[in-house]
Amino acid sequence: MGTTKAINVGIDLGTSRTVIACDNGIRTFVPSFVGYAKDAVTEKMLGKKIVFGNEALKYKMGLELYKPIENGVIRYSDESDEETDGYKKSLEVSRELLKHVVELAVKDEKADNLIIRGVVGAPALATLNNKKAILNITKGILNDVMVVSEPFTVAYHLGCLYNYLIIDIGAGTVDLCRMHGTIPSPEDQITSTLAGDHIDRTFLKLVHEKYEEANLTVNMIKRFKEENAFVSTQGERVTIDIPVHGKPRTYDVTDELRQACKEIVPDIVEGIRKLVATFDPEYQNELKGNIILAGGGSQIVGLKKEIETYMLETLGYGRVTKIEEPLFAGANGALMLARDMPEEYWDEIADPE
Ligand SMILES: Nc1ncnc2c1ncn2[C@@H]1O[C@H](COP(=O)(O)OP(=O)(O)OP(=O)(O)O)[C@@H](O)[C@H]1O
Numbered sequence: 001m002g003t004t005k006a007i008n009v010g011i012d013l014g015t016s017r018t019v020i021a022c023d024n025g026i027r028t029f030v031p032s033f034v035g036y037a038k039d040a041v042t043e044k045m046l047g048k049k050i051v052f053g054n055e056a057l058k059y060k061m062g063l064e065l066y067k068p069i070e071n072g073v074i075r076y077s078d079e080s081d082e083e084t085d086g087y088k089k090s091l092e093v094s095r096e097l098l099k100h101v102v103e104l105a106v107k108d109e110k111a112d113n114l115i116i117r118g119v120v121g122a123p124a125l126a127t128l129n130n131k132k133a134i135l136n137i138t139k140g141i142l143n144d145v146m147v148v149s150e151p152f153t154v155a156y157h158l159g160c161l162y163n164y165l166i167i168d169i170g171a172g173t174v175d176l177c178r179m180h181g182t183i184p185s186p187e188d189q190i191t192s193t194l195a196g197d198h199i200d201r202t203f204l205k206l207v208h209e210k211y212e213e214a215n216l217t218v219n220m221i222k223r224f225k226e227e228n229a230f231v232s233t234q235g236e237r238v239t240i241d242i243p244v245h246g247k248p249r250t251y252d253v254t255d256e257l258r259q260a261c262k263e264i265v266p267d268i269v270e271g272i273r274k275l276v277a278t279f280d281p282e283y284q285n286e287l288k289g290n291i292i293l294a295g296g297g298s299q300i301v302g303l304k305k306e307i308e309t310y311m312l313e314t315l316g317y318g319r320v321t322k323i324e325e326p327l328f329a330g331a332n333g334a335l336m337l338a339r340d341m342p343e344e345y346w347d348e349i350a351d352p353e
């Protein structure tokens, strides 16, 4: 008989990045891209059939490139028919991505029989089909699994469980979740699909409208946004070097970037207003003072102030705090949940049928 060991992982299967945190201290992420070698030459060059993350982006011309998570969920998992080719492929690709991050986390574990328990985040208002798709891809990779709301994992990580409002600004979705000491229910949560990817698409469209000759991809725009994103009115002008007929030219894109970043704000502030207005009136003020910004998009310069200004105008008061490690909080919280969940909980939730 060999040795047996149980280990917990927290996983944030994100539209932009898939993040894993493990009991053994490993915390890592992979941009959510999977590439399959197009032919034997690519396979020989890479030394493997499948590559992930930045490696997949780097060699994209030799690969069938997939981005399996869309709007925070496994692509096509809104469809009820699991048999369509698109959905089947998307499950297969997502499974490869999950397997890859889990392998990164447990590769140095020596036990003969490793039991892996995982908590996986899903957008606040993911449907039953979306959650079933996640459970489906974990088969054969995780021994026990629980799917929980992403902003709830962030709240759990921060210990912000009572009278807090978490706003997780990701690539595919912005998830708002109000915490009042229990597992949040649907009326505590709001999901908007105007998030980071929407900013990228809008920014690209605006730049193309202004400079027709500019030759840009959404990945170039995204990288540029991550270094310069802002919503404030003051500040320096922002310029980008764009190739035109192969030669770089410098363009001023200040107004376009600000306008694109601002597009996510109305849904966020309306979500805050709704979740505050329908909260227990005794604790509304406390809630207004405990607005937490998480997720990659929380790093947009000036966003915190923009939300506070709006709250002052419409709700009389508001205090917003940005968390320190916006990209890891979800996976860290999922790991903490995995550790804290009593044994009997797992089997119940592991099988949704
Ligand atoms: N400094 C930055 N300023 C603005 N946006 C940023 C910055 N850094 C990252 N982002 C954006 O944040 C998003 C990624 O955040 P995060 O990793 O939280 O998303 P995700 O979990 O992959 O997506 P989702 O939760 O929607 O599935 C991307 O749109 C990315 O471009």
Ligand SMILES: [Mg+2]
Pocket (backbone or CB within 6 Å): 012, 014, 015, 150, 168, 170, 171, 295, 330
């Ligand atoms: Mg996320």
